[in-house]
Amino acid sequence: MPRLPNSLLRKARNINSLLPALLGPCRDLTSAQNELRWLREHVHKEAKRRSKKGDTLAKADLLKTLVECRAKGFPLQYLLGSEFFGDLEIECRPGVLIPRPETAASVTHLAKLIGSAQNLPTELRVLDLCTGTGCIPLLFQNEFRSLRDNIALRLLGVDISRKAIALAIRNRRRLHQSNKDVYKTATAFMLADVLSNPFADSAIDSPLPLKSALNHRRLPAFWDILISNPPYISPDAFRTTTARSVRGFEPRLALVPPQEAGSSHVEKGDTFYPAIFQAAKDTEVKVVLLEVADLDQALRVARMAQMRNFDGVEIWCDQPDQVNDSIPEASHGIPIVGQGNGRSVVCWQGIGAEWLEKKAASIESRPMKEVLEQTLAPRFELERCADDTVRLPRFLFRARTQLVDEWGLPVKWSTQGDKKKS
Amino acid sequence: MRATPWICRNCLSRIARPANRLRSSRFQSTASTSESVPPALLSRARSIASEHKQLTEKLADGFDTRAAKKLGEYSAVVTALKDWEKAKESVTELTSLIHDPTTDPELLALASDDLDATRTQLANASSNLTTSLVPIHPFAHLPCLLEIRPGAGGSEAAIFAGDLLRMYQAFCNRNDFRSNLLKYENVNGTQEAGIPLSEAVLEIDSENAYGVFRSEAGVHRVQRVPATETKGRTHTSAASVHVLPSLQESSLGENDIDDPESDYYIDPKEVKLEVMRARGAGGQHVNTTESAVRLTHIPTNTSVSMQDSRSQPKNKEKAWVLLRSRLAQLRRDKREEEMVAMRRSVVGVARMGRGDKVRTYNWGQQRVTDHRSGTTVHDLDDVMQGGQTLSKVMESVRTWLMEKDVEALLAEDAPAREGKK
Ligand SMILES: C[S@@+](CC[C@H](N)C(=O)[O-])C[C@H]1O[C@@H](n2cnc3c(N)ncnc32)[C@H](O)[C@@H]1O
Numbered sequence: 001m002p003r004l005p006n007s008l009l010r011k012a013r014n015i016n017s018l019l020p021a022l023l024g025p026c027r028d029l030t031s032a033q034n035e036l037r038w039l040r041e042h043v044h045k046e047a048k049r050r051s052k053k054g055d056t057l058a059k060a061d062l063l064k065t066l067v068e069c070r071a072k073g074f075p076l077q078y079l080l081g082s083e084f085f086g087d088l089e090i091e092c093r094p095g096v097l098i099p100r101p102e103t104a105a106s107v108t109h110l111a112k113l114i115g116s117a118q119n120l121p122t123e124l125r126v127l128d129l130c131t132g133t134g135c136i137p138l139l140f141q142n143e144f145r146s147l148r149d150n151i152a153l154r155l156l157g158v159d160i161s162r163k164a165i166a167l168a169i170r171n172r173r174r175l176h177q178s179n180k181d182v183y184k185t186a187t188a189f190m191l192a193d194v195l196s197n198p199f200a201d202s203a204i205d206s207p208l209p210l211k212s213a214l215n216h217r218r219l220p221a222f223w224d225i226l227i228s229n230p231p232y233i234s235p236d237a238f239r240t241t242t243a244r245s246v247r248g249f250e251p252r253l254a255l256v257p258p259q260e261a262g263s264s265h266v267e268k269g270d271t272f273y274p275a276i277f278q279a280a281k282d283t284e285v286k287v288v289l290l291e292v293a294d295l296d297q298a299l300r301v302a303r304m305a306q307m308r309n310f311d312g313v314e315i316w317c318d319q320p321d322q323v324n325d326s327i328p329e330a331s332h333g334i335p336i337v338g339q340g341n342g343r344s345v346v347c348w349q350g351i352g353a354e355w356l357e358k359k360a361a362s363i364e365s366r367p368m369k370e371v372l373e374q375t376l377a378p379r380f381e382l383e384r385c386a387d388d389t390v391r392l393p394r395f396l397f398r399a400r401t402q403l404v405d406e407w408g409l410p411v412k413w414s415t416q417g418d419k420k421k422s
Numbered sequence: 423m424r425a426t427p428w429i430c431r432n433c434l435s436r437i438a439r440p441a442n443r444l445r446s447s448r449f450q451s452t453a454s455t456s457e458s459v460p461p462a463l464l465s466r467a468r469s470i471a472s473e474h475k476q477l478t479e480k481l482a483d484g485f486d487t488r489a490a491k492k493l494g495e496y497s498a499v500v501t502a503l504k505d506w507e508k509a510k511e512s513v514t515e516l517t518s519l520i521h522d523p524t525t526d527p528e529l530l531a532l533a534s535d536d537l538d539a540t541r542t543q544l545a546n547a548s549s550n551l552t553t554s555l556v557p558i559h560p561f562a563h564l565p566c567l568l569e570i571r572p573g574a575g576g577s578e579a580a581i582f583a584g585d586l587l588r589m590y591q592a593f594c595n596r597n598d599f600r601s602n603l604l605k606y607e608n609v610n611g612t613q614e615a616g617i618p619l620s621e622a623v624l625e626i627d628s629e630n631a632y633g634v635f636r637s638e639a640g641v642h643r644v645q646r647v648p649a650t651e652t653k654g655r656t657h658t659s660a661a662s663v664h665v666l667p668s669l670q671e672s673s674l675g676e677n678d679i680d681d682p683e684s685d686y687y688i689d690p691k692e693v694k695l696e697v698m699r700a701r702g703a704g705g706q707h708v709n710t711t712e713s714a715v716r717l718t719h720i721p722t723n724t725s726v727s728m729q730d731s732r733s734q735p736k737n738k739e740k741a742w743v744l745l746r747s748r749l750a751q752l753r754r755d756k757r758e759e760e761m762v763a764m765r766r767s768v769v770g771v772a773r774m775g776r777g778d779k780v781r782t783y784n785w786g787q788q789r790v791t792d793h794r795s796g797t798t799v800h801d802l803d804d805v806m807q808g809g810q811t812l813s814k815v816m817e818s819v820r821t822w823l824m825e826k827d828v829e830a831l832l833a834e835d836a837p838a839r840e841g842k843k
Contacts, residue, residue, distance in 0.1 A: 015610045031710065033610065034729055038711075075709050084713065084733035098709050101697070101734060233706055243708045255706050293705055318704060322695065341704050 018063070021071035025245055035076055039066050042080050073245040085135045088142060091171050092133060095163040097254035099135040102318045103229050103291055106344045109320040110289050111140045114225065115147030117355035123152040125220060127283060129194050129210070129228040129276055131157030132254060134168025136227050137187055138175055155187040156219060158194065160207050161253060165189050190217060194230070195258070195275050210279055223283040229291035230272035231257045237269065237293070269293060273301050277308055286352030288345075289316075295331065295342030302334045302345050310347040312358050318343045459506065459548045463555055463828070467503045474500045502551040509544040516540060556827050561667035561754070562633030567604065567747050568624040568665055573641060575659020578648040580609055580618030582783075583661040585806060586642060587622045590635075592808030599628045604740065605730060623744070625668060632667040637794075637819040639665040640780030647785070656786060660779070666747040688749060694718040697734060717741045724748055781815070790815060795822040 004023055012019035012029060022032040040063060047057040066079050077083040077098045082091050086104040114120070124144075128136045137155035144153060159165050168189040192213035193206065207213070214221060233242065233255045246255070257271035273290065280288050288305070292298045298315045305313045315331070318340025330336060348356055459467075474496045477489050516537045519525055525533070570587050572579035594601040604625045608617035626635060643660045651657065696716040714729035715737040726744045728737040781792045788802040790811075795818035804811040 026710065030714075030729070034714075035711070038732060076711055077709065080732075083711070084731075084735075087733070087735050089733070097706070100705060100709070101712060102705050229706075231706075237707075241703055241707050243710070246707060246709050250709065291705065293707070294703060319695075319697065343705065 018067045021067050024071050025073055025076075035070065036067070038076070038080065039063060039070070042066070073248050075245050075249055078249065086139045086143065088135070088139055088175065090133050090135045090138070091167060091174065093163070093167055094249065095251055096161065096167050097132045097164075097250055099133055102340075102343050103136065104139060105319055105321070106289060106291065106316055107136050107139050107227065108143050109316070109338075110225075110227070110287075110346070111143035112147065112321075113356055114287070115144045117357070119351060119354055120148075120151050121224060123154055124225070125154045125223040126156070126225045126227065127223045127279075127285065128155070128157045129226065129279065130230040130254075130272070131159045131168055131189065132161075132164050132229075134164075134171045134187075134189055136229065138171060140227070141187065142175075153186075154220070156223075157187070157189045158192045158210060158213075159189070160191070160193050161251070162191060164254075165191050188217075188219070190219070194228075194272065194279065211282060221283065223285050225287045225289075226276070226280050226283065226285040227289045228272070228276050230276060231255050232269050232272065232291070232293050232297065234267065234269035235259065267297070267300060269297060270300060273304055277304060281308070286350050287348045287355060290346075291344045292342065295336075298342040298345050299331060299334065302347070303332075305345060305347040309349075311349045311353050312356075313345065313347040315342050316344045316346055317341060320344075459551055460828070463552060467499055467551060467555060470496050470499045471503050498554045499551075502547065502554040506544070506547040506551045509540060509547045512540045513537070513544050552828060553824075556824055559633060559636065561750075562636075563630055564632045565625065565627045565629070565668040566632040566635050566665055567668045567744070568626060568635060568638070568663060570619065570622045570624070571662050571664075572619065573660035573662050575644075575657065577609070577618050577650065578644075578657055579659035579661055580620060581648070582642075582644040582659055583622070584608075584619040585644075586661055586663065587619060587624065589806050589808050589812065590624060590638075593812055594624075594626060594808070596808055597813070599626050599631055599634075601626045604743075605728075627668070632665070634816070634820075636665045636667075637816060637823055638663050638780075640778050643779055643782045645782065645784045645786065666751045668743070668747055688719065688746060692720050693745070694720055695738070713737055715741050717745050719745060719749055722749065722752060724752065780819075792819055795819050 004027075008029065009020045009023065012023055012032065015029075015033070016036065018036055019029075019032050022035050023029070026032040026035055043057075043059050043063045043066070046062065047059050050057045069079060070076060075092075075098055077092045078094050081093070082089050083098050084090070085099040085101075086108050090099055092098050114124070126137060126140055128134075128140075131137065134157050137157045141153060141155060144151075157165075157168055159168070172187055172189070190213055191207045192210045193208065194210055196206075196209045208216060211221075213219075231254055235256055238247065238252070238256050242255070257269065259268060260271070276290060277288075288310075290301060292301055295315070302313045302315060314335040314337055317336065317338035320338035320343075322339040336342065346356070348358060474493065477493045477496070480489055481493065516533050519533045520530060520537065568590055570583050570590075572583040575582075591601055593599075602625050603622065605621060605623040607620045607622070609620045610617055641660050641662050643658060645656055645658050647654055648657050648659075694717070696718070697712065697714070711732055713732050713734045714727060715734060716725055716727040717738075718725035724745065726741050726748065728741040728744070730740065731737050780794055781790065783790050783802065783805070785802065787800075789798055789800050790802055790805045791798040792815050795815075797815055797818040799805065799811050799815055801809075801811045805815065
């Protein structure tokens with residue numbers, strides 16, 4: 001990481017002697033000032049809490065200690081004990097991954113879509129694999145309930161980590177106390193291993209495979225929606241692209257999939273996705289939302305979905321509720337929704353298309369050539385030229401690369417305006 | 423040029439609450455206390471009265487909601503006019519009685535006694551009549567936001583900005599205005615008190631707050647020896663105060679937000695929402711708290727950003743409140759400018775602009791002078807503690823404002839009368 005400029009450090013010191021230390025993890029002055037303010041508020045709150053109990057607290061000392069921890073890269077959320085996730089405040093503890101705002105954005109978006117859907121079952125079942133703090137089912141519930149009250153919800157969060165399950169249960173209890181109406185729903189958290197195969201031998205005290213655990217707990221075998229933010233960082237990317245505070249202080253178990261020997265044909269960050277698709281198939285879910293690291297991984301995962309014959313696939317960016325204002329509206333025939341980095345893959349089948357308001361088979365997900373031949377050619381003049389190339393109307397420009405690269409169509413970019421057949 | 427309605431701006435009338443309720447506000451100031459009513463206002467009152475009569479007759483034939491509503495709006499003027507005419511008549515009668523040499527001496531004594539009382543009555547009636555005709559500010563009934571920022575003068579300006587904030591907070595406490603700090607940032611970017619202020623937004627969440635505080639907008643100047651000054655020299659610094667009507671969703675009807683004609687309306691499609699994105703890859707790769715939200719209204723390029731809270735939805739909510747207020751103010755300013763341009767062509771009424779120096783606080787002389795109303799008071803401490811003396815200054819400005827409004831009203835009438843000739 002580049003060194004911080006001296007002028008910045010000096011400026012920070014002039015403002016407050018604690019600030020330069022925070023510049024390390026924060027990198028810019030505004031974030032450092034914000035963090036200092038939040039830490040200070042935390043100390044005040046802590047002091048008040050203790051004085052109620054008759055204790056006293058050396059505020060300045062505590063603040064100094066917290067700043068020192070933070071300077072070493074210890075995550076602010078672990079110091080403060082919580083992170084905001086959408087509208088919820090989720091308790092955080094070392095050993096369990098801190099929820100990320102991008103996850104909240106896609107879960108909120110999905111819950112809003114489903115919450116305004118027609119033809120939902122009377123009990124909607126939502127499965128969250130790799131649940132961590134339990135933030136996903138808890139937020140889904142909160143968002144869904146704000147739109148719908150006439151549908152029963154059943155939610156289940158699954159994780160391999162005992163620490164995570166214990167924390168998820170604490171989070172559920174706290175939210176339930178604060179809002180009994182919303183959290184009256186049946187939400188369960190269960191220890192299980194998403195990766196292991198029910199037929200493989202396993203050690204006696206290791207978590208059961210998902211399918212066996214569902215069975216063992218007498219939980220439903222069939223679900224409607226599957227959400228997962230599984231570990232998706234490859235060991236290489238872990239070393240090179242994660243922030244120090246992530247690498248040094250958050251559990252590796254939550255970030256990097258286990259590496260099996262001889263599985264070099266799969267990208268090392270992708271280990272969980274085939275297992276999750278298998279679970280989606282077993283549980284017969286209609287809608288799947290999977291978080292990924294970036295557009296490349298999104299495309300790989302989307303292709304897995306296509307191969308598994310989902311009726312439709314699309315990629316959601318960091319902010320799926322915003323209008324896509326960047327150039328590619330689709331990549332390799334897969335629509336891209338929203339703004340920011342490629343962040344998740346959404347796929348659906350059967351009635352799931354209706355819940356997401358997709359036509360049974362969306363036109364975008366069909367290969368471009370087919371789209372071109374069946375849909376466009378009869379309606380638009382696709383000029384054939386002497387050299388047997390086709391002139392495309394202007395609006396199809398974006399599709400050009402795909403036509404050329406993937407289907408080898410000889411295409412010319414026409415500078416004349418669109419020509420509609422009358 | 424568009425016509426200027428007299429009770430309230432056409433497009434805003436749905437926001438303004440019934441006028442009589444506003445007038446009963448204890449902060450409603452009175453206009454000049456002279457006995458006379460400007461002839462133009464008087465003729466306007468008379469034409470309203472005759473229209474009132476016609477409407478009454480019309481209503482006798484059958485009910486008409488619009489006519490009934492107008493009648494309600496006019497009745498205050500009509501009553502005020504009647505009172506004024508009665509008082510005027512009594513004065514005339516008494517005066518002629520006194521001047522009549524044939525008047526019986528005993529009666530003369532009585533008459534001159536009466537004359538004083540009747541004169542007072544006339545003065546009151548005049549001011550009532552004027553008040554009933556002068557437009558009420560269409561946002562007067564709303565809560566407001568007071569934004570305070572240091573101006574020229576370095577850290578002394580920042581300290582003074584903090585003084586002003588405390589002054590208004592104290593004023594609110596004493597006068598039962600609910601206030602709460604929406605945003606507070608000292609020069610360190612923290613919320614610690616005792617450090618010079620960089621920006622504060624005080625929300626005054628009571629009815630009529632905008633009507634009371636809007637006259638505080640402008641540049642407030644301070645002249646004193648700063649605490650940091652070693653040679654004992656007096657410095658001049660300044661802080662600026664912006665006052666915006668607060669457009670909390672709760673203070674508005676649903677319609678106002680959804681109605682494209684309303685000043686509060688913002689087409690969500692025209693607002694760009696930016697959240698601070700995690701640098702680089704995002705997702706599991708980083709864990710910094712990125713809760714800052716920026717909203718930009720694209721057509722006007724107005725943008726507000728908020729990062730007080732760790733919760734992004736909360737920041738978003740606060741940012742919307744601020745954006746709504748700023749835009750509504752912008753729209754109103756624009757309309758007002760159009761009107762001012764028109765007025766200026768006739769009498770040159772100066773609008774109280776944001777950039778204008780409005781008041782001076784002089785520590786050496788322990789005085790506060792408001793440059794608009796020309797009022798000077800000497801109990802500086804009481805002013806800074808938000809006491810009675812501050813109320814007095816503020817009231818003087820409200821009176822001044824109203825007088826300006828009357829002038830403007832007359833100016834608007836002038837071309838109309840010219841045209842009739
Ligand atoms: C990236 S975290 C996601 C946590 C949470 N859903 C969120 O969005 O904040 C991945 C989670 O997967 C869990 N996990 C790792 N391996 C697993 C496995 N084989 N089966 C089930 N859960 C696993 C980890 O304990 C961790 O809590």
